[in-house]
Amino acid sequence: MSVEKNTQPTNPESESSGDPRTGASPRAGDSPRIGVDEWVAQADERKQARSGFWGTIANRWETIPVFWRIGFVAFILILAPIVTNTTPVLSLLDISNNDFMVRVGATFLAFSILAIGLNVVVGYAGLLDLGYVAFFGLASYGYAYLSSDFIGAGVHVPYFISIPVVVAFTALVGYLLGSLAIRLYGDYLAIVTLGFGLLFFQLAQTLTRVRFFWLERPVDLTRGPNGINNLDAIPLITSRIEESIAYGYIYLFGSTFTPTIKYYFLFLIMLGLVVLVVHHMNQSRLGRGWRAMREDDLAAEVMGIPVRHLKLMAFATGAGIAALAGATFAAWQGNVVPIRYNVLALINLYAMVVLGGLGSLPGVIIGAFIYTLLPEILRNVVYATTLFYVGGLIGLVAWLEPSKRLVMVLGGTFLAGLLLKFLVNLLWPGFDTGVAPTEGFFLNQWAQSWLIIPANFTTAGNLAIGAGIAALLATVSIKNWWRYVFLGLTIYLFGFAWETRLAVEPSVTRILVVGASLVVLMITRPQGLLGKLRVEIL
Amino acid sequence: MAILNVDRLSKHFGGLLVVNDLSFELNEGEILSIIGPNGAGKTTVLNLLTGINPPDSGDIHFQGQSIVGLQPHQITKLGMARTFQTLRLFLNMSIIENVMSAAYPHTKKGLFDIIFRTSGWRKEEAQIRALAQESLSFFGERLVGYRFDQPAYSLSYANRRRLEIARAMATKPKLLLLDEPAAGMNPKETLEITELIGQLRDKGYTILFIEHDMNVVSGISDRVIALDYGQKIAEGSYQEVVENERVIEAYLGRKQSVWTKA
Numbered sequence A: 001m002s003v004e005k006n007t008q009p010t011n012p013e014s015e016s017s018g019d020p021r022t023g024a025s026p027r028a029g030d031s032p033r034i035g036v037d038e039w040v041a042q043a044d045e046r047k048q049a050r051s052g053f054w055g056t057i058a059n060r061w062e063t064i065p066v067f068w069r070i071g072f073v074a075f076i077l078i079l080a081p082i083v084t085n086t087t088p089v090l091s092l093l094d095i096s097n098n099d100f101m102v103r104v105g106a107t108f109l110a111f112s113i114l115a116i117g118l119n120v121v122v123g124y125a126g127l128l129d130l131g132y133v134a135f136f137g138l139a140s141y142g143y144a145y146l147s148s149d150f151i152g153a154g155v156h157v158p159y160f161i162s163i164p165v166v167v168a169f170t171a172l173v174g175y176l177l178g179s180l181a182i183r184l185y186g187d188y189l190a191i192v193t194l195g196f197g198l199l200f201f202q203l204a205q206t207l208t209r210v211r212f213f214w215l216e217r218p219v220d221l222t223r224g225p226n227g228i229n230n231l232d233a234i235p236l237i238t239s240r241i242e243e244s245i246a247y248g249y250i251y252l253f254g255s256t257f258t259p260t261i262k263y264y265f266l267f268l269i270m271l272g273l274v275v276l277v278v279h280h281m282n283q284s285r286l287g288r289g290w291r292a293m294r295e296d297d298l299a300a301e302v303m304g305i306p307v308r309h310l311k312l313m314a315f316a317t318g319a320g321i322a323a324l325a326g327a328t329f330a331a332w333q334g335n336v337v338p339i340r341y342n343v344l345a346l347i348n349l350y351a352m353v354v355l356g357g358l359g360s361l362p363g364v365i366i367g368a369f370i371y372t373l374l375p376e377i378l379r380n381v382v383y384a385t386t387l388f389y390v391g392g393l394i395g396l397v398a399w400l401e402p403s404k405r406l407v408m409v410l411g412g413t414f415l416a417g418l419l420l421k422f423l424v425n426l427l428w429p430g431f432d433t434g435v436a437p438t439e440g441f442f443l444n445q446w447a448q449s450w451l452i453i454p455a456n457f458t459t460a461g462n463l464a465i466g467a468g469i470a471a472l473l474a475t476v477s478i479k480n481w482w483r484y485v486f487l488g489l490t491i492y493l494f495g496f497a498w499e500t501r502l503a504v505e506p507s508v509t510r511i512l513v514v515g516a517s518l519v520v521l522m523i524t525r526p527q528g529l530l531g532k533l534r535v536e537i538l
Numbered sequence B: 001m002a003i004l005n006v007d008r009l010s011k012h013f014g015g016l017l018v019v020n021d022l023s024f025e026l027n028e029g030e031i032l033s034i035i036g037p038n039g040a041g042k043t044t045v046l047n048l049l050t051g052i053n054p055p056d057s058g059d060i061h062f063q064g065q066s067i068v069g070l071q072p073h074q075i076t077k078l079g080m081a082r083t084f085q086t087l088r089l090f091l092n093m094s095i096i097e098n099v100m101s102a103a104y105p106h107t108k109k110g111l112f113d114i115i116f117r118t119s120g121w122r123k124e125e126a127q128i129r130a131l132a133q134e135s136l137s138f139f140g141e142r143l144v145g146y147r148f149d150q151p152a153y154s155l156s157y158a159n160r161r162r163l164e165i166a167r168a169m170a171t172k173p174k175l176l177l178l179d180e181p182a183a184g185m186n187p188k189e190t191l192e193i194t195e196l197i198g199q200l201r202d203k204g205y206t207i208l209f210i211e212h213d214m215n216v217v218s219g220i221s222d223r224v225i226a227l228d229y230g231q232k233i234a235e236g237s238y239q240e241v242v243e244n245e246r247v248i249e250a251y252l253g254r255k256q257s258v259w260t261k262a
């Protein structure tokens, strides 16, 4: 009996030259071609062929050895609080609270640590854990119990015992939650862990009158929504040494060594250690096991990887890292309040990890940086305006590259605006007489020099937001040169909306900007800023 | 000496009896081929052997030890590795990491060594890498060099099949279970794969080779078992099995299944 071999499908390898799925688009060089050996062979050439503004920057950055890259970032992070806390810088930035910048920095570092822990669970092990923020909270409460006046006459375990205890305990809770959830996949795991997170939040708010049968009176376990106050601070080794460091700091840098600066450096050291540990874990049999089970847990198990054990390890590691940040954060703030550990905090953390790029440590840190900094910047009209115009410009440069087109669009919009303003003033005097609510910052003044501001601008400003979005949609969907006309229109409308409405409504703008940044990113770069594009179905 | 003893194995899914009272032996250093039309239950036999599905009844002894009830990773650790007919690579990992990850069962370094990168860890890591490179170089130039660090999804179909075998080899198995390793390959590649399987045997692996197309196993099988509806219908040399009445009937009776790919 014979079977004709040629009835079998032809081999994809032999006809790999033209893949219709990815061949056409002009930037196809970056998108992976699936199942095409030649695409693989050209990896280095593709890298070298990266061109344009961003390609050049990326290439330059990659020629620096890793050691120096890390050193460079560390140098900036070490210098940042010292420099920003000096009087000239503060007055230049018009900040009266002299710890403000350092506080934002310390928050960024704490959230970087949290985001890295989340990245272990979600990015490496592929477990959609929506209860993560509860570990953050659990550790904070743990620290509060061990280092405050809350229990009895006050329990004050020194930090070098209480923090390791809290971290180990929280990791254990992570392990136990993991063993409850281990049989669950995807959506089910997400729902169960979300339930855990919400449960924690609810319990923290309501466990104020708990009856134990051996006690007569009910016990307050959490102090409800107000939380627990007056937690012990973390001294630098001993308070004696801390004093001399503070003295030396003033001597060297001429500014006070505030507690915020201390916690900034504490978080910085912790972040460095966490990055190192997680990196080592990831680049080992453990990390390969995690990523293998993320890709295909049945195949991983069959290749001899104890999937169950590794899942529990991932939960415990994530929880332990969250606990490290949680306990220190509580010590820094001096209090724990349930609201800090609600769903919004969880969404914020996920936004950081997703925006930065799941599975990439530098990406996750950049994500934490952006989402800590953005809301702070948007509080202040001057900064928000700067961010708006500079960010818009960067976005335009990223899209059009520094080119003639870019100059034409920007110059054209500017000139058209001036011309329009001139004509309106000529034909309809009294129309362009509104005074925009934005203050006398030079970017605002400049923008208002070529925008028409009618006397009653509120409605017009609101309409301009909608019209601007419509113009933006037209810009991205039209393919011929008309798109540049619409782009100019978009710039004009958003400039108008900003000057009249957005700049003075920071709370709305914040949500708008954060949401818009995520939407734009997920459309243009679904893998996040530094993440790798994942291929799921073949 | 028998490395694998399968004793009266049965398995049903719902009302369908997929493996029916199947017994066979596999001797050390031989290539045993299991052939049978599509749906005969060949893949299910592998799933029972590797612990993915528990058998309803019967026993499996690997190197004298019963492995029924063990978890798949435990069975793999004992020295049994497989490939998947439906290709289950870790697509978003690099080619070399696909193979390195399969070194897990015979490596030991724990958290302490990993975090502090002790000299023991370095040594083990170097061994894992060397093992992976060796497994990959088994397929000539196809999976080596610049390809080590490319994602697995970028490989062509035939190379993915090769990578599956390389990954299974990295678990350091004594027994390799290959589920239709030539499926979807062209005649030239099929020939090459079967030759490589012969070389694997010469390197000391015992091989269970599953294939629905009986021509593929002709040159290299020491023994052949034919399955139909989960039942062993013939066993013996390739020639004996191919000429067996019931085998011809099983294939001709469902002719289309011979002609189409699994």
Ligand SMILES: Nc1ncnc2c1ncn2[C@@H]1O[C@H](COP(=O)(O)OP(=O)(O)O)[C@@H](O)[C@H]1O
Pocket: B013, B014, B018, B036, B037, B038, B039, B040, B041, B042, B043, B044, B045, B262
């Ligand atoms: N997990 C399962 N659940 C239900 N039916 C299954 C399952 N696995 C296999 N089968 C059925 O068992 C039969 C044998 O399948 P399989 O072992 O894959 O055959 P082969 O590999 O010989 O082509 C098929 O009819 C298939 O539909």
Ligand SMILES: [Mg+2]
Pocket: B042, B043, B044, B085, B262
């Ligand atoms: Mg099959």
